[in-house]
Amino acid sequence: MSESTLKHKVVMVAACPFPANHGSPASIREMSEALVDLGHEVHILTYPIKEDIPVNGPKIHRVWFPFLNKKKVTVGPALEKFVYDPLMILKLIWLIWKYKIDVIHAHNYEGALIGWFAKVVTRRPMLYNAVNNMVDELVTYDFIWSKKFALRLARLLDKTIPFTGDFVTSVSDSLKTYLVDIGVKEDKVQVLPAGVNAKMFAPQEILAVREKYGYTAEDKIVIYTGSLDAFQRIDYLLQATSLIKDSVSNLKLILAANIANQKDLDSI
Structure with missing residues (x-):
C-alpha cells in the first residue's frame, strides 16, 4: 500500500x-x-x-x-x-x-x-x-x-x-x-494554518445580509468572531480601529462573540 x-x-x-x-x-x-x-x-x-x-x-x-x-x-x-x-x-x-x-x-x-x-x-x-x-x-x-x-x-x-x-x-x-x-x-x-470547511457556508447575497443587520454597501466592515477573553487581545483590534477610523470612511467594527462573560463585555 x-x-x-x-x-x-x-x-x-x-x-x-x-x-x-x-x-x-x-x-x-x-x-x-x-x-x-x-x-x-x-x-x-x-x-x-x-x-x-x-x-x-x-x-x-x-x-x-x-x-x-x-x-x-x-x-x-x-x-x-x-x-x-x-x-x-x-x-x-x-x-x-x-x-x-x-x-x-x-x-x-x-x-x-x-x-x-x-x-x-x-x-x-x-x-x-x-x-x-x-x-x-x-x-x-x-x-x-x-x-x-x-x-x-x-x-x-x-x-x-x-x-x-x-x-x-x-x-x-x-x-x-x-x-x-x-x-x-x-x-x-x-x-499548518487552521483550515475552513467552505461547505458549511451557504451562498448569500452580500447586500441582503448587510441590510439585514443595518449596514449599507458603502460601509467598510471589519468582523471579529470568537471569544472575548483577554488573551485574544481585542484591545489591539480596538486600538487599531481607533488609529484608522479617521482615514477610512464608513468604517464599522463588528464583534461577533460566541462566548462572553460580563467582565469581558465591561472591558470593551
Whole structure:
C-alpha cells in the first residue's frame, strides 16, 4: 500500500468541551471530519461538556465523574479540569490498546501533557498541534492569584510541553519561530494554518445580509468572531480601529462573540 493510500487509526486528545462553537473544539471537529473523509479512523477523547453541534464520522469518547455535571461551555482554566484530565490519561491508554491506535494527536498544552503520559506507556507516536504559547496566554487569566507565579509557570510550560511531541504542527509562522527559538528542532515543526470547511457556508447575497443587520454597501466592515477573553487581545483590534477610523470612511467594527462573560463585555 502506498503512503498516499495508507490509512491510520488516530485518537484526538481534546481536553476541552466538545463539540463547542469556538477555537480549538471547532478546529478539532473539522480536522477530525476531514480525516474521516480521507478514510482514516478517528477517535476523539474529550470532556462530558458539549454543545448541540453535529459531529459526522469520528467516534467520541468522554470521561465522566459523579457530581461534576457542569454544562456551561467556558474557555480557559477551570477546577473540573483537575479531575477530568487525569481521567483522560487513563482512558486514553485504554483507547489506544482497545482500538490499536496508530497516532496520538494532541491539541493544546493539556492535550499534549495527557498525550505524553499515554505515549510513554503505549509507545505510540504523538503529534502535537500547537496553537499558542503560555507566556502570552496564562497571565491573562484570573485563575492564578499571582501574575508573577503565572508567568513563571507559563515559562516552565513553554520549555517543556512543546517538546513532548514527536512532531509539531503550528498554526502560524510566528508561533513556529517562537518554538524554534526556545529549542524545538526546526525540522520537527511544520506550519499548518487552521483550515475552513467552505461547505458549511451557504451562498448569500452580500447586500441582503448587510441590510439585514443595518449596514449599507458603502460601509467598510471589519468582523471579529470568537471569544472575548483577554488573551485574544481585542484591545489591539480596538486600538487599531481607533488609529484608522479617521482615514477610512464608513468604517464599522463588528464583534461577533460566541462566548462572553460580563467582565469581558465591561472591558470593551
